[in-house]
Amino acid sequence: MARRSHRRRRHGLASWSIGKKLGVILGGTFAAVAATGVVLVASKMTKIETTELDTDKLNIAETSEEQETGYLNVALFGLDSREGDLGKGNRSDTMMIASLNKATGEVKLVSVYRDTLLELDDGSYNKANAAYAFGGPEGAISLINRNMDMDISKYVAVNFNALVDVIDALGGLDITLTDAEVVHMNNYCVETSKVTGADYTKIEPEVAGTYHLNGVQAVSYSRIRYTGGGDFERTSRQRHVLELIAEKAQSASFSTLNKIIDKVFPQVSTNFTIAEMIAYAKDIAKYKLGDSMGFPDNNSFDMLDVVGSVVIPETLTSNVEDVHKFLFGDDGYTISSNITDIEDGIREKCTHKATSDSVIESDDDYGSGSGTSNDYSNSGSSNSNYNNSYNNSYNNSGSSSGTGSGSGTGDSGGGSDYGDYGGGSDGDYSGEDYD
Template sequence: MGQRDDRRLARKKQEMRRQKRRKKRRRRIVFLVAEILILCILSVIAYGMFKLDKLNVNPLKNLTNNGISQDGYMNVAIFGDDRRPEDTGNARSDCIIIASINNDTKEVKLVSVYRDTLLNTEDDTYDKANSAYAVGGAEAAVNMLNRNLDLDIQDYVSVNFLAVADVVDLLGGIDLELTDEEVVHMNNYCVETSEITGKKYKKIEPEVAGTYHLNGVQAVSYSRIRYTEGGDFQRTSRQRLVIEKIAEEAKKADLSTINKIIDAVFPEITTSFTSGEIVKMSAGLLQYSIGDNEGFPMDNETPDSIPGYQGSYVVPKGLEENVIKLHKFLFPDEDYTPTDTLKEISDHIKDVTGIYPDDSEDSTEDNEE
């Protein structure tokens, strides 16, 4: 009995030793797999960081606002640079868009600020909104938006014609429905856009309404059209539509296409975002969705002339009233009260232009209160 028990005990100890060895081997395999995965992830991150070096990063160092913050949202200014090859220095921003991202829902709302809007561009200077970018670059333009619209924009992205054309081409084009007159004007704009970008296009003939598959030159030219009914207001709507179409196609693109876009477009983009911030946002790219869009100012006039000013301007019918509507659109849950800075700017524009909010709107708001 004693010998049999000893043998049984010995076999049990051997089996326990074998189990320990198997556990160690499994543990080593798990660690090895984990190390390989970590190395793969680090390699991808390193590759991504290498790609991000292609971006022109220009941090905003002297941002100002009116003491406003929009908790739960990230507001980004997007500027379309209309620089021509012969231009030097800053050009006027042909396109000014505010992208407001809801951090919880990932919904992105777009607001186009009409470039000819009369606003406080710096100190005591009042001029067209797009002049701020020409005078002081992106930082001055962001501060102008923060000051006049009671916003807390802390980052921006600036792109030119070539960048947008490249993205559309690499995505294989976008489908847009055009009217008769849009086809005519787009064909006309394509001539200059092709010269600026160095890209080719095929003229649409006959020039009739329909749904067309546009390449990069055509998409950019479409977004530049302003000589139709609605003028600059309709032009900004076209710009927002092109952005929506690009976002839809980008979501469906494979990694190879995204890689080509990065190589071609990143050198044409200037931004305040750091590499780390871009990597963090890219991780949730597929969660973002384009929501509603709007033009600003919502209520406006385009007077034939303004005393002391030359050219055509878009004048808000009460900047303060328009900004209240803007905040309701972008931040529906925000408890917003216009700042004294905004009120002063609004009063000055009223005094200079003689343009005020409609009495009917005031009385309607009073009745609602």
């Protein structure tokens, strides 16, 4: 089975838009908060769900003294939460590291690709987004620390659907879409509307153009992963949406920003104390957004037994070194033996290639304890994982068109990702999965 290599380039600061410097998680939320003033923010902090984490479970790495004292490193999670809860059992659609240089006020971001093959707390190797589902914020922070030699103890999580409220409060966004993006966005809108309870109008005819999108449509656009670039293109769309949110929030009225806070803060979870949040909010004007990168920056794709299609670090040691140099410069960091051991484990796991007889674990089973998985060659059953569009795209070696085994066609092979809304029991969603 062929492996396709992808080298993700970092660009200079001048070539990055505001959106590429903002986190998918808090970009829209805190761009609005920054303009409201500390007094208002402090009065609203009690709306945020605050938690306590067991630091003994976070696998905090030993780091250089400079990194420990000179930076605040925070894990950011964007959750696909259908029930509104922000604990374990939810997939983390987006995982990022935000690193604040306390001396300069510069904030740098590292996106951890959700399908990256990494080691979980139990010693198994799975996609990065499985960690939050299995172990909540403790499990997800632990995964970042153990696989990247990080010292993170703080996190912020937000229900991704909170962005629907932000965008609607700002009056919508103007976004240019391709023919394929219009089709896929319309399909995603069905589930986005169902989950959020918000309305939308289907775009017809489904042709390329610049459209004024409401919250359901813009969030659905940012969830598309079927146009060839998979999760890489999806994160690009998400960043573009956040760029537009930030631009509109800068000129929004006080009442609009207050409305956004009231709607979004209840959908945020963190282990920052209220006193800590107020302290950092007080200095927010001093912060400036720096560059951004993806992890693993040097990677390849493969299809493995049970876990399905994964992003593989090439190699873990070199990618971790790149992250540390990007965030902290030459601070004396050296790769730990733990990282080299995990690299060996990733290499061994990659020998378990998927075949026509393989079973592929469904993301919907993460954290359920059921251990259910479905046949790799299953045709449109309600929980088949990558056997439809994602596998079809992979097996067609990136062909620009194809037919998935779920209903519907698309640029990446069409059909449904998990089968849930394609040819399975809920086939009325025209071959898209809200994933």
